[in-house]
Amino acid sequence: MNDVATALGRLEELAIEVPSWAYGNSGTRFKVFGTPGTPRTVQEKIADAAKVHELTGLAPTVALHIPWDKVDDYAALKGYAAGLGVGLGTINSNTFQDDEYKFGSLTSSSDAVRRRAIDHHFECIDIMHQTGSRDLKIWLADGTNYPGQDDMRGRQDRLAESLQEIYARLGEDQRLVLEYKFFEPAFYHTDVPDWGTSYAQTLALGEKAFVCLDTGHHAPGTNIEFIVMQLLRLGKLGSFDFNSRFYADDDLIVGAADPFQLFRIMHEVIRGGGFGSVSGKESGVALMLDQCHNLEEKIPGQIRSVLNVQEMTARALLIDTAALAEAQRTGDVLAANAVFNDAFYTDVRPMLAEWRESRGLPADPLAAFKASGYQKQINEDRVGGQQAGWGA
């Protein structure tokens, strides 16, 4: 394996953005369960996110979702977050909850609907200027449920035009990341269903447009780390939405369903120059969570998630790349696989506990959270009002 100290040294560069909506309620089409202590406001979401960062040192920024997180004064919100030790991150647009978007948003054949959707993104960019956010993330629910329902080609062309308008509005240091998704909520076709489509669309836009890879948005069996490799090679990997899945877009805790896959993904991120600072310059690939804590506690669920990413990153950093290259060069399949797996099977948890303590962080962030009384406090404080969820 690689030298542990060197490997752990690079962990300093790890930063994971958490989504404000992970702290609100979520569920399935069958039921959304509410829980005590759920935030009612964006400020309360940020407070919860700040707690995650305080205990782990891993989550310095919070992604916002517009309109769920709309406020009157974003400068004040930024100040509020800074006061809690975190920053505001990616701005996520939403064109899937208005009745007008029933048959599409940026792809709509209605000029009025498309205008409305584009204007919403202009609003998001305005907010980005106030929050200092770098990335505008676009996930589209656009698609159809039945063959023949709409003209897929026309929609794709209109999508290109809409994105062009939005792209033109970006500030110099701002980026657009376009997310793809295999299916849901559309069940016949989705307008941005795969990385190829997102790549072709962002390639047409220009250098400030990138692909967002959500680890839960692929067909069964898809080799995700291959896509990571390819997008990094093409210079178009903008960001990750981390979560995990057994079936569809289950939005489970990252690493929970297939930890070995997360390890392989982080290996390709590192291999492809997508991790941390590269020659003194940020790689630009944003690592975000996008999850639903339907059944488990939300704040501990987020702590568990960032720790999972950290643990798998640490394992990936331990791969003895020289030995791996040598085994690969000689076609020694079992030796190459063994070098690779040796890092995966190494129990990095004790090292990471030490690493944390050396930085003044609790060795066991989940135990520290339980001991903190924070959950009890918010359960008591957050009474009345409307618990946050996807619709609010």
Place this chain on the structure above:
Amino acid sequence: MNDVATALGRLEELAIEVPSWAYGNSGTRFKVFGTPGTPRTVQEKIADAAKVHELTGLAPTVALHIPWDKVDDYAALKGYAAGLGVGLGTINSNTFQDDEYKFGSLTSSSDAVRRRAIDHHFECIDIMHQTGSRDLKIWLADGTNYPGQDDMRGRQDRLAESLQEIYARLGEDQRLVLEYKFFEPAFYHTDVPDWGTSYAQTLALGEKAFVCLDTGHHAPGTNIEFIVMQLLRLGKLGSFDFNSRFYADDDLIVGAADPFQLFRIMHEVIRGGGFGSVSGKESGVALMLDQCHNLEEKIPGQIRSVLNVQEMTARALLIDTAALAEAQRTGDVLAANAVFNDAFYTDVRPMLAEWRESRGLPADPLAAFKASGYQKQINEDRVGGQQAGWGA
């Protein structure tokens, strides 16, 4: 092909049960769109269902969902339905929308929760006595999201005990049908995930327990008509929930995604004695719809659905079974496949229009619906109140 007159003659036996909830609003976890004219009460749902039957002659019964369709007086409801020309059919229980069921219902390790879930089924059986329903359909959302979250074996044993209690309460002519589902809303394990589990559980219960096969509840690539064949062979196919899918449990209009599959399914239903009256005795296999009309109009969506089942049944009845058997016997793969497909590719729509007219039904039920002014009327009438949906 088979003699057309003979084939069409057997169409008289086709009856498709429609679900009351198909007339209410439904959607995805992202959004439920409302539409004008949506029923506010179970009576309005039944009225819509009766319209489908009036125009097609195919949908003589309506399935109810408890508690969504709870009323004080089921005898009155039955009379109301009869007045509109339809009957009340299967009673569907619901153990997935109460907070108590967050971690399971009939499988729960909590005696109180399990008691509550069993009692709910007792209530359903009481209702069945009043509505004259034959079937109690149980679909369980029970499952877990994370490995280790619960003990799958203990849950399976408790499920068996709970079902035994419910089964013991059935009247002499009542049946229990247990539905299985591959995944959703649980994302790691589901307690009744496949036909094998439903078969093993209902086999243990006894002769009045059967399997319900929902066409959207299988893993990708599953040969569903094989399962139809096997369950009919084992004497355990109780009912169908018809719908169609491209990905997961999309709940699209039956036959919309893969009409050839529906044809193959209906062929196996007929081949295995599951269709209509068999030697003067009902086969007992109930054909139901279970769909969501998220984007399309609901009543026309239901008309389209029952017509799809009728068209594919007609095609399946046209298969020249003698020629098929001969080609199969001689190992003539292409000839056997050609006999099979010849029926599928036959355009039965003109014959069915004639068949309808000969029975005093409109040749084109969808056009007749549009011409009827019914939709306009309910759009005007059904103002105010709470539109029906999954939660009400």
Place this chain on the structure above:
Amino acid sequence: MNDVATALGRLEELAIEVPSWAYGNSGTRFKVFGTPGTPRTVQEKIADAAKVHELTGLAPTVALHIPWDKVDDYAALKGYAAGLGVGLGTINSNTFQDDEYKFGSLTSSSDAVRRRAIDHHFECIDIMHQTGSRDLKIWLADGTNYPGQDDMRGRQDRLAESLQEIYARLGEDQRLVLEYKFFEPAFYHTDVPDWGTSYAQTLALGEKAFVCLDTGHHAPGTNIEFIVMQLLRLGKLGSFDFNSRFYADDDLIVGAADPFQLFRIMHEVIRGGGFGSVSGKESGVALMLDQCHNLEEKIPGQIRSVLNVQEMTARALLIDTAALAEAQRTGDVLAANAVFNDAFYTDVRPMLAEWRESRGLPADPLAAFKASGYQKQINEDRVGGQQAGWGA
């Protein structure tokens, strides 16, 4: 529906290339069954292919596979084919059956292996000059079986370099088409696994490089017609390998598993300008078969296949595109779907029989083949020698 005469008129433009290897033996890793009459030489394969064209008028060219179809004199082979009424089409390279390619061919980290693979493609191009073939088709078996076995990024870069060398050797009117495949024979990663990779690689090559879409090479649930639409939109759809599947790359007869899907694909081909002559200029999209007749008779299997493509093309040409566009414009989901399906459910077989007869072709090509005595003749003639298969 569209005017039938107009629709059928465009059928003249339909030409389907058949693969020489479809007439030889094929099978699974478990067993390859031999059959009487199987060709021993490329000339016998071409004779069989010519019979398909003679009876259907649909298959004017035969694709060759090098080295399986190597001969000393390609001019003579071309003349032989012309004498039977067919031409020689696409040249398919093979880098998956030599021991040297165990760990890769165009992606190999060994200069010698890569040189060998590139030179093989040079040889193919030389053959193309003699046969007058337009397209060089590259399907790579390259990939790995275990995580860590090789460096995916390095392989991708070397692939780009190898392709560049091959591309540079193409004649002015020659094209390179790069096929992608989800998996098999590699089971962890495949070097060209999806359309996105094939698109990115051919985009880097230039205007004479295109993507080949094999209908059996996708993940479960993939919307293939979307990819057809997208590649036509991007100007990069070079050719199809037609076949069908229920599970993996089953290589069944095109249209056999999901005829509705084939209809949808042909609709997008037509919609996107990929069908036949477009404004007096060939669209350039080659429609080829790539199938295995493991169990069924081979020549009738090929006849069935080209007829299936013709039938679904005819149905797709019948779509009332004006009515479809109007229904789409107004968001009438059911009406749009109905216009679409109306064409699919129309039984075009009688029209096509007439169409054939009007051109001096047999109304029923399969019956004509049976009546021709051709199979009996080749069963008697083709005795001794080595039956053709994938290895020869």
Place this chain on the structure above:
Amino acid sequence: MNDVATALGRLEELAIEVPSWAYGNSGTRFKVFGTPGTPRTVQEKIADAAKVHELTGLAPTVALHIPWDKVDDYAALKGYAAGLGVGLGTINSNTFQDDEYKFGSLTSSSDAVRRRAIDHHFECIDIMHQTGSRDLKIWLADGTNYPGQDDMRGRQDRLAESLQEIYARLGEDQRLVLEYKFFEPAFYHTDVPDWGTSYAQTLALGEKAFVCLDTGHHAPGTNIEFIVMQLLRLGKLGSFDFNSRFYADDDLIVGAADPFQLFRIMHEVIRGGGFGSVSGKESGVALMLDQCHNLEEKIPGQIRSVLNVQEMTARALLIDTAALAEAQRTGDVLAANAVFNDAFYTDVRPMLAEWRESRGLPADPLAAFKASGYQKQINEDRVGGQQAGWGA
């Protein structure tokens, strides 16, 4: 976690049967690569298997495949194996490589073909009496490629009759295990495609018939450990065929694709009483490998495989079942998952190295194999003759 000493103590009970055919050549339909040192005879296969056992102490028996491993004198073969320190295990029948079985074997509608297939199993049982084997394993390639090709119901009935004949021939202490497989080599329907079918068929046979679960034979996304749980609950889990997969039946090294899944499977095996001696009595569940070493070295591939099973069994034995039960009881999702994962993430390799050394085994069996010179020796010795593979 559980007490390590206790956990490791139970490892004594672990025994993994290795398949004779893993030491021969295998491949895909595209290519089978040969390698130096590959056995030419069953004796050489057994010698290789014995080497695996010698170095790991984990593989005391070798499964045979008839007719690939046919010999004149099985008593002598048994003695030969015993001399090398291993026993002969499960007898695997083969009804997929004769031309007669093209359209089926035990399911064939031809009395002669079915007779031949049944008689082959009688021969296998005769061999079992000589080898002292307990289990007759039946995997059927039977199925069809096209809808309509054959009558699935008739085939299922004939399968039941054929199995009944074979079952009746079993000796008192012999068992029949029936394997199921999702698809391949048949591509439309498979006669024993799922555990439900294997369960229903073996249930009808009686107490000496069981299900064999091959970990690579399921639809994408299937929760395999649920099936393990269910079959153990129903008393019908007879044996495992271990291997791993990313896509279809890839037959990769067990644990290579998804080690966490193997851990979960072993947890359910232990939970359900399927591991080792239970109250002084063998559980009866046989753990076998069934893999293909297409690219990697065969003997080291087998060593890696048995070590993977041992490592994941050790991890599963480390689960703190009391803490797990408590977390489950209180609905603490994250705590339960954490207890579960804590065992998985523990690096058991150092403990296992010690465990091995304490038993006189090499701490690192793979290094010991490399140092032994065995491979070099067989490469030199095994020259000439026909290398073993699936066809011989």
